[in-house]
Amino acid sequence: MKNQTLKTLTNAHAWIGLIISFVLFIVFIAGSISLFRANIDTWEKVALIGEHAPHGKQVSYDTVLAKLDAQYQVDTHHGFYLYEPSERNPFVQVYFAVELDEPHPETGEDHQDMYLLLDPMTGDVIADANDFQYANFVYHLHYDLGLGRIGLYFVGIITLFFFVALLSGVVIHWRKLFKNFYQYRFSANKDKWLDAHNLIGTMGLPFHIMYAFTGLVFNLVIIYQISYALILYQGSQEKVLQAAGFNEPHIEEADKRMPMQGIDALYPRAMEAMGDAKLRLMMIEHFGDENAVLVFMGKSNDEFSNEVDVRYTLKDQQQIYITTDNYDNNLRGGLATIASLHFGDFAGYGMRIAFFILGLATAYVIVTGNLMWISKRAKQKKQSERSLTFVTRLTSGAFIGCMIALALGAVAAKVIPLDIAGRMTSIQAIVYISFFISIVASLLIKLQPMFCHYTLKLSGLLYALAALLNIPNYLQFGDVLSNMVLVDLVIVDVMLISIASLCWYSALKFAKQTEQVQQDINQTDAELSTAP
């Protein structure tokens, strides 16, 4: 390859990396934390689990749904989702929509989404699950920055450019990929950053490519879906979805009310029909209608990423559909495999920990990429000092701001009581506001090493504090909580302490620079004071 081509590609690689770095850093940090989403969910609401302990293993879905049907005007046109109680989450979780007589004052919609935790035997409402969704909020930051559909496509485009940066990186380093594989120079910062960037980038390459590709499928598959529908299926999205295996039988609504009973009887039949599978969720189509269909969805325990699904009409308890092999469709099976690869949910905690470390390592690759860009540009005479200062300060503010914001969110998730109204709104506000304050502060502060040093230390302390705030839960509920809940708590606390240590270690790296800056200031002050 010509040197000029390599130079052009290197410039493109650095430029793309810089442009996408701020969003990509958030995506990778939030994604790494989200690998333990289920554990964080338990960690956040452990006080609620502890207060309602001990938990029986019995559950009566018929009682629960009868009580819910009497209390709420469930919207028949929306899906009704039901999650069975588990050792981790001892409540029945229901997610549905209620009909509104007038449009919702905030959303303007004719329905309101409900997400409740219910007592598995009586159906009493334990809590509104919307109020403790920190894990879900971080997960949303990972794939849509909390901005809904626009954020989803935006993150998709950022992921596409991440893929481009990866491929261009491979092309750039191809000739020296193996020769310099173990190279790590201590001589200068730029060399250290470059070697670390290349080393981690190369070692994690299969992981990076897998994440870029699978992330693109999640966020931008709509592009190919639309193009296929337009060109191959006469503009019909429905035909595309059918070809893609989304063709389970759907029965039209009868528009006649009927109590939702018979689930307790169908549950063992469904478990037997699904074989060796773990139930993910149950869903009722047309809740409260005579033509309601109860769907059991699960995942095989003995096969990689194999989805199973069995459906019954509630009216006469007839099985109307069953699939034990990914809906007998290769595309749907492929999508399930892509999802498993992305979430790392196929090989226990070992795999998740490996993904977590690789995720944080990718964040480090992003940071070193920016530092190299700044270092290189600082040596160029034509480089505008103003824009370089802006990029330098934005890099510090956005990267450290992300760490501080998520730490503050975790602390708030532990400090704000679970029964406070608008709890999640407050946590979200804390995260967003602290992120923007960090960026603004960084843009205004001249002494960047000092800013990085103290804000990183603050981040480390906040992550450690979030873990420490969990200690009262161990003391208060340690003897009534199940082993699985205790494991969840330990996993999240260890994760928080690990991130705290990384932040503290990074802060110490800036300490020397801070000392140097302080010495320079003192020297300047001394010179000014001794001047005639």
Add this chain to the structure above:
Amino acid sequence: MWPKTILGFFAGLCISISLALNTNLILPFAEDTRLLIGLILGFPIWAGVMVWVYAFDTAIKAAKHMFLVLLPSALLNVILLV
């Protein structure tokens, strides 16, 4: 860099859709398998084309090459669809 980025984004999109469609129309597999192959090929082609565009000195030069790839592929789309 922006002209190359915009060119690469749209040329990559068009070329990836066109090539994925050709594989869908040519490969002798079941419908769901062909859709899956198209999905797997689509994004790497898109990103690969963008890298290729960045490798050129100017966006104009890159545009000529993209056109030379897209034209026969699009013609094949038309031939296979008619």
